[in-house]
Amino acid sequence: MPAPQVLDPRDLLRRLTDDTRAMVTDLERLVRAESPSSDGDALGACRDVLADIGTRLLGTAPTVLPRDPGNGRPGGLLWRLGPADVRPVLLVGHFDTVFPKGTLKRRPFLVDGTRATGPGVFDMKGGLIQGLYGLARLRELTGRDPAVAFLITADEEIGSPAGGPVVTEWARRSRAALVLEGAADSGALKHARKGWSFYDIRVKGVAAHAGLEPSKGSNALTDLARIIVALESLAAYDDRVTVTPTVASAGTTQNTVPDRAHVTVDVRVPDVQAQKDIDAELHRIVADVARLPFEVVGGPNRPPLEEAAATDLLETARTALAELGLEWPGSAAVGGISDGNLCAATGTPTLDGLGAVGGGPHADHEWADVTRMPERAALVARMVALLLQEG
Known part of the structure; x- marks a missing residue:
């Protein structure tokens, strides 16, 4: 990679905006790889697609996590970037969905205006694509690999029986956890979960x-x-x-x-x-x-993700958005759970809802706003950079 450079947040957003078409193409590919939590073969195929997209963008292949010893369900993926002796920023996501195999035939991936629809587009394949593109542009513009652990599990929708302990382990190792679950209403971040x-x-x-x-x-x-x-x-x-x-x-x-x-x-x-x-x-x-x-x-x-776990990261998000020239979307406490609950339980600062802007999780009308993908990717990338500077 070229020599390290100072990151220009506005340039980061411009380049990610130029990536919009490519992001949507990769999102379609990932959504078309259906991945219900209960179907091991489908999960494995989706994981391979995700690994291929991420390897192309990040320039390195992920570690494939072990299968669930209880039922043989495929494990997830982990990209560990940057120096091994630096505490990383943890990005957390999952690629399993609640939708049974065959949902795609009834509800295929479509883009209508600003909205993409399809099983898992909001919860949470959009967030995964945004995270990968954000990290890829961050690497390119700074000329170095950021100290990041990008952990993507395969069983969050069924309670994370195998992925949960891995999330907990990496949260303990990390300086902060950014969870790429879909945003709350109108793009609000999630500062607390029940x-x-x-x-x-x-x-x-x-x-x-x-x-x-x-x-x-x-x-x-x-x-x-x-x-x-x-x-x-x-x-x-x-x-x-x-x-x-x-x-x-x-x-x-x-x-x-x-x-x-x-x-x-x-x-x-x-x-x-x-x-x-x-x-x-x-x-x-x-x-x-x-x-x-x-x-x-x-x-x-x-356990609950209580607001205290997110307080400092909300300020980091405010700073990042201001530097990117973006408006503050607000933040919310929500009733749903995620692997962010597990991160916060370790005492690691945790902020959720950094993924896709859209709605309808677990529903037939699930959707994601493709025009907001660049700004969310830029937000994650800039927060990573700021957190590593603080470290």
Whole structure:
């Protein structure tokens, strides 16, 4: 590479704006590589596409992370750039999506005006492309590899069973974590996320003929219904704490007293203490209400990303945007979770929502604004440069 140079933020943005067409082309290629979390073959194929794009842009191949030992699901990718003895800035993303294989046939990648649509375009393949292009231009304009770890996992949408420990490990090694999940409304950054807990409550009853001798049975569904109603008391009226039964099943046939029933419960909380309190209360309520044998499986999965973790990085983002000549988009606290929760839990400064500007995550109307891709790529690149200068 040429000798190190002083980075001109406005030149960085101009060059990335010139890259818009190329970014959209690579985004289409990545979206067309469908990658549902449950499909190992599809994940592997998508990972290969992503590795190829990143290798072309960054000039070096990534490390391929090990497979999930529990189920053999492919691992993610890691680009470690810059001097090994310098604490890096961590960029975090994932390439798995919630959309089943075949969604692309019904909802292909399309660009209509400023909007790109297609499965995973906002959550979060747009952010991955922006991050790669931002780093590539940063390398070119400074003449050196920045001290960056770009970690892209393959299982975030299902709770990061394999990717989570890797995220935690690299967050501990890093000076800051920038999460390339999609932005909040109108491009706002995400300075806080709720914590996430999930539970599977299982009740065991006794089967019997529903018409001939129902009294000889013990109805697991009825018992579970009482439990679900009782859990409503845990939720806060202001939505600071939400407790949401999501998936339930019971019984075997229409004319049989259900001998088993279960429900999954999604819990979101604003802070660590609330997460502990709700966990204890949920277990207490189930034990108090249940009349049949029961089991509660699960618990806290992600601690909250509290605002204090993002305070300094919000100022870095303000500085970067001002130098780029861009307006401040604001910041927001959101209910969804990401691997940013794991980064913040290590004590590493963490800022989320640096990815695509758009909306509709996990929905058929998911979209990303392709005209905003250059500015978000420039924001990430400039923040990396500023954080390394501070170091």
